[in-house]
Amino acid sequence: MLQQHENKIVCSVCGRTWEMDEELKAGDPCPSDDCPSRAITLREEALKLLKQAQAIDGMMPHIVMHHHEYGDTGYIFWSDKITPEEDEVVKAVLHSDFEPHKGEYLTVDNVLLPELLGLANLAETIL
Numbered sequence: 001m002l003q004q005h006e007n008k009i010v011c012s013v014c015g016r017t018w019e020m021d022e023e024l025k026a027g028d029p030c031p032s033d034d035c036p037s038r039a040i041t042l043r044e045e046a047l048k049l050l051k052q053a054q055a056i057d058g059m060m061p062h063i064v065m066h067h068h069e070y071g072d073t074g075y076i077f078w079s080d081k082i083t084p085e086e087d088e089v090v091k092a093v094l095h096s097d098f099e100p101h102k103g104e105y106l107t108v109d110n111v112l113l114p115e116l117l118g119l120a121n122l123a124e125t126i127l
């Protein structure tokens, strides 16, 4: 985000500075392609797109953890159900066989879109 500082325009994220220019003003996004704020902007755009998709089909992201003898493997599973059926999750996301007889189990938790994209605490952590 650009801010005016005396006679200059300064990016509050990367610190780049420009002379006052009609094309750049306070409140604009930073024009530098490699500014970390650009990556944040792209993730925020991704969030907007995912919200639009959710409005169309109602699909919600779930974090699936497959607990198996070698450790845990995580997946993202989309469903229009708050609590999807286990066999539905197994079919959709597991790369390997699901072997409950060997002590394997799944945990399936809802996650909100901002949390999915790591944007839930954006204002506190980055800006």
Ligand SMILES: [Zn+2]
Residues within 6 Å of the ligand: 001, 011, 012, 013, 014, 015, 016, 030, 031, 032, 035, 036, 037
């Ligand atoms: Zn910048």
